[in-house]
Amino acid sequence: MAKAPVLTPRADDFPRWYQDLINKAELADNGPVRGTMVIRPYGYGLWERMQQELDTRIKAAGASNAYFPLFIPQSYLTREAAHVEGFAPELAVVTHGGGKDLEEPVVVRPTSETIVNEYFAKWVRSYRDLPLLINQWANVVRWEMRPRVFLRTTEFLWQEGHTAHATYEDARDYAAHIHRNVYADFMTEVLGIDVVLGRKTARERFAGAVNTLTLEGMMGDGKALQLGTSHELGQNFARAFHTRYLSKEGTEELVWQTSWGASTRMVGGLIMSHGDDDGLRVPPRLAAVQAVVLAIKGDEPVLAAVRETADRLRLAGVRVQVDDRTDIPFGRRAVDWELKGVPVRIEIGPRDLENGTAMLVRRIPGGKEPVAVGDLAGLLPTVLEDDQALLLTESRARREARTADVSTVEEAAEAAAAGGWARIPWATLGTRGEAALAERGVSVRCLVAEDGAVPETDDEAGSVAIVARAY
Numbered sequence: 001m002a003k004a005p006v007l008t009p010r011a012d013d014f015p016r017w018y019q020d021l022i023n024k025a026e027l028a029d030n031g032p033v034r035g036t037m038v039i040r041p042y043g044y045g046l047w048e049r050m051q052q053e054l055d056t057r058i059k060a061a062g063a064s065n066a067y068f069p070l071f072i073p074q075s076y077l078t079r080e081a082a083h084v085e086g087f088a089p090e091l092a093v094v095t096h097g098g099g100k101d102l103e104e105p106v107v108v109r110p111t112s113e114t115i116v117n118e119y120f121a122k123w124v125r126s127y128r129d130l131p132l133l134i135n136q137w138a139n140v141v142r143w144e145m146r147p148r149v150f151l152r153t154t155e156f157l158w159q160e161g162h163t164a165h166a167t168y169e170d171a172r173d174y175a176a177h178i179h180r181n182v183y184a185d186f187m188t189e190v191l192g193i194d195v196v197l198g199r200k201t202a203r204e205r206f207a208g209a210v211n212t213l214t215l216e217g218m219m220g221d222g223k224a225l226q227l228g229t230s231h232e233l234g235q236n237f238a239r240a241f242h243t244r245y246l247s248k249e250g251t252e253e254l255v256w257q258t259s260w261g262a263s264t265r266m267v268g269g270l271i272m273s274h275g276d277d278d279g280l281r282v283p284p285r286l287a288a289v290q291a292v293v294l295a296i297k298g299d300e301p302v303l304a305a306v307r308e309t310a311d312r313l314r315l316a317g318v319r320v321q322v323d324d325r326t327d328i329p330f331g332r333r334a335v336d337w338e339l340k341g342v343p344v345r346i347e348i349g350p351r352d353l354e355n356g357t358a359m360l361v362r363r364i365p366g367g368k369e370p371v372a373v374g375d376l377a378g379l380l381p382t383v384l385e386d387d388q389a390l391l392l393t394e395s396r397a398r399r400e401a402r403t404a405d406v407s408t409v410e411e412a413a414e415a416a417a418a419g420g421w422a423r424i425p426w427a428t429l430g431t432r433g434e435a436a437l438a439e440r441g442v443s444v445r446c447l448v449a450e451d452g453a454v455p456e457t458d459d460e461a462g463s464v465a466i467v468a469r470a471y
Contacts, residue, residue: 006335009277014221019149021271025280025339028149035147035154039264042340045288046267047157051137053190053286054159054262057182061174063133063161068115070139071106076114079240083113086207090142092154108141113208113233113259116162117241124164124255126246131174132164150268151225151471158263164243164255171256172211172232176454178260179213179230187227191266192283192391193217193273194399195227196466198446199455203434209259210234213454216445216466218399219272222419224445224468227269228262268471274391280341281364283391284384290319291380292342293358294333296349298326306348309358309373313346316377318384338363343387344380348373364390403466409433412467416442426463434465443470 006024008016022028027043030036039047055065074093077084092108095101109115116134124132137159144154161178165171179197187195200212209231216224237243238254247253274281284290291313295306303324310320321342323333330347337345345361352358358376361368364387371379402420406412407428415422416437426447429437434444449455450462 005277006339007277007279010220010275017275017277018268018271021275021279021339022149025341027267027271027280030149031155033154035144035152037149037153037155039157043267046270046282046286047264049286049288050186050191050266051159053186054182055137057186058135058159058161058178061133061177061182062131063135063163065136066134067136067138068109068112068119070109072109072112072115074105074107076118077107079114080208080237082236083208087111087142090144092141092143109138110140110142111259111261112136112138112140112160112162113237114241116259117237117243117257120162120164120255121241121243124243124245127166127248130164130166130245130255131170133161133174134163135159135161148268148471150264150271153264156264158261160261161259163258164238165257166245166247166253166255168234168256171234171258175211175213175230175232175258175260178258179215179454183215183228183230183260183262187215187217187266188392190283190285191270191273192285192388192395193227193269194392194396196399196446196448197454198448198466199458200229200446201431201434201444201458201465203431203438204444204446206231206259208233208236210236214446216468217269217273217395218402218421218468219269219471220275220398221272222402222421222468224421224466224470225265225269225272226445226470227266228260230260231258233257233259272471273395275341279339281391282341282343284343284364284388287341287343288319289321289342290384291344291346292321292323292337293346293348294323294330294337295326296330296347296352298324299350301353302348302350305353305373309346309348309376312377313380316381318377318380334361343384346376362387409436413437413440413442416467416469420468421445422467423464424467426458426465427461429465429467437467441469442467445470 007020010017029038094106195215195217205212211232213230215227235254293306293310310322313320347359357370360371404415406422412422445466447463455463
């Protein structure tokens with residue numbers, strides 16, 4: 001009788017495969033309140049590495065980290081009409097505290113544009129205070145009707161940037177800088193996910209923004225996942241909160257603003273982009289553990305060789321973990337690391353010691369081969385970079401192979417239903433076609449220019465709509 005697979009095959013049931021992988025790889029569990037999640041240590045380690053990589057890029061863009069309260073007076077949200085309307089269905093509101101009714105209900109932070117502006121209005125006095133570039137790492141709560149671990153949860157973790165600028169051009173350029181040089185660079189160079197950079201249509205725009213820039217990735221089942229957004233807020237929040245500055249000419253002016261964010265949804269994107277029927281595949285540049293050195297037997301010479309090999313790899317700049325748990329069967333440990341997607345396994349047993357070799361097992365392309373122990377430290381950095389590049393190549397090839405150029409709304413809907421994306425001229429689709437697609441569960445993920453650039457306006461000549469089913 002054939003042995004049952006550890007995971008539900010992706011081709012049989014992609015959503016079940018996704019949930020199986022999260023459980024078996026010990027990434028997360030459902031929380032006690034509907035829509036919440038408990039992120040387990042291995043899953044949180046992935047998030048920590050994402051934080052580190054993003055935080056470095058955010059600081060290089062000139063922003064500094066700060067923290068704003070979790071509770072926001074309800075009256076703050078009502079000051080910007082489009083913002084409160086957009087978030088109203090998702091709000092969690094606290095009306096009781098300390099055993100009595102609150103004088104004013106408070107909202108559990110769904111995003112922080114309103115409370116940030118309350119303080120920006122205090123901190124900004126003159127042009128010398130600008131630009132003001134702030135980021136915070138925090139949790140937010142948006143009451144989710146259809147929760148799914150990492151992808152859509154009532155509470156999730158993220159970073160949210162908020163900036164104030166003296167001119168429209170400065171704000172516009174900064175939002176674009178975050179979009180391309182922080183988010184896109186991280187997602188392609190570290191996550192190994194091929195993303196399309198584009199502009200959201202008015203229908204899909206962030207509530208209260210004048211423009212939303214997005215990064216869309218194609219998942220393994222052909223659906224789209226929004227992996228990050230950068231918004232131009234214009235002067236909407238500045239007007240509502242009286243965030244003004246004294247210009248060089250001595251006139252009082254409203255600031256121009258941006259906000260931008262990326263969340264633990266990226267962990268879900270990582271799983272669905274790179275996972276296979278054997279589990280997760282973690283990009284080497286992201287992996288907290290790039291190589292695990294496994295002792296096959298508990299003999300002291302084997303254990304000594306495992307530790308010595310790990311030390312040599314660390315000196316070569318590889319992030320290494322030793323697995324010397326020889327009281328657990330070797331096969332079970334190997335499957336566990338396979339599920340967790342560690343890029344490289346190095347297996348050492350008594351026979352390997354006799355031959356002066358170790359078994360090198362590569363998770364991303366698959367396959368294994370014996371390698372001289374003395375060659376591992378010189379070989380692994382190149383192996384890891386090759387495997388990093390392979391993930392991005394596979395991601396890009398999937399998107400290109402499953403994207404169809406179409407000319408009608410019907411063709412666009414059919415392409416999405418078949419498990420792919422469609423490209424259709426925006427002038428052909430328009431807002432009426434976009435609404436027709438929405439009725440069929442298909443959305444315009446973003447607008448791009450014919451040359452792949454980001455259009456400056458929705459109606460820019462030559463804009464193309466990327467159409468897909470989405471998470």
